[in-house]
Amino acid sequence: MYSTTLKEEIKSDLKSILSAHRYKHVLGVAKAARQLALRNDYDPDKAETAGLLHDAAKQLPLEEMQELARQSFGDRLDDAIMTNGGLLHGYAAVTVARTKYHLTDEEFLAALAHHTTGAEVMGTLEKIIFVADYIEENRDFDGVEHLRELAAADLDQAVLAGYDSTISHLLEQDKLIFAGTVINRNAQILAMQKKGRQKNG
Template structure:
């Protein structure tokens, strides 16, 4: 943790601790693997201190391809991909589920695991977050994790659309996957 604290700005480190605390609370509620949740949430932003250029150079040196839309959006989504590889190289993380939870904490992915959902929503609702509607999501997450993830994605999409910003297709794929799963479950009832 000392290494992480030394590279992240104070505000980012406080955010990381808030995410980790939130994630561990949700891990207890949903009986998730606490060690995986702890490590993924602790390292989810370990690349946030890097510039867009540094992140692209980091990926290029390792022959890791980032989609053009990811490069165009920049650090807001690029850091998650870079963090996955930093966690592996700098912090010795080898567990594929932890690495995946780090990588998909911003955009999600189709077929998210419990660990991935917890890290995703914890990043969105940690106590330091102050935006309209965050309180509703903070109350929803302990009651219905999937609904909280979908609501967070909806909120993000609404914001991106209102700002006329680029939207990574994986965010839409994640949302659609949750909605398809929910419709399928309702159909079976």
């Protein structure tokens, strides 16, 4: 299903609609996702394909993102997501994957939807794409090397560090923080505590 032919088709399509900078990022996320999948005993072709499609709707006008998102989610998305392209584009990408490439696997689509916002409960592929988006080789921000080290050692710890990085950045920039980010971060800590992998605090 996640064949080389499909991946090449997606690359060709994305190259024609994304800026060179965004396309380079997408290739980086796909590469990082494949590497994380191999480390975490997950299907590398599925992860790579999700990495390619995660930003498929990133550079569309907000109105187009909203229309695409409604096709897959109706009115279920929070207004804070629907009015912010930075949060919405993953949900819009779900419709691109479904309608253009006939990809209907719910786990796959969830990874696209939640790659920026995260979710209270995330499967392995969701975590892989969430983390790959932070650590791909073209990223250059304070703390990225630490995130890469965590990702190489423990995917759950890298997810938590990703939430922390986003929250810290938004605080430094005096920007609004999507409440779901805090909720999802707390859920990640609780899930890790249940696994005995995070100290109570």
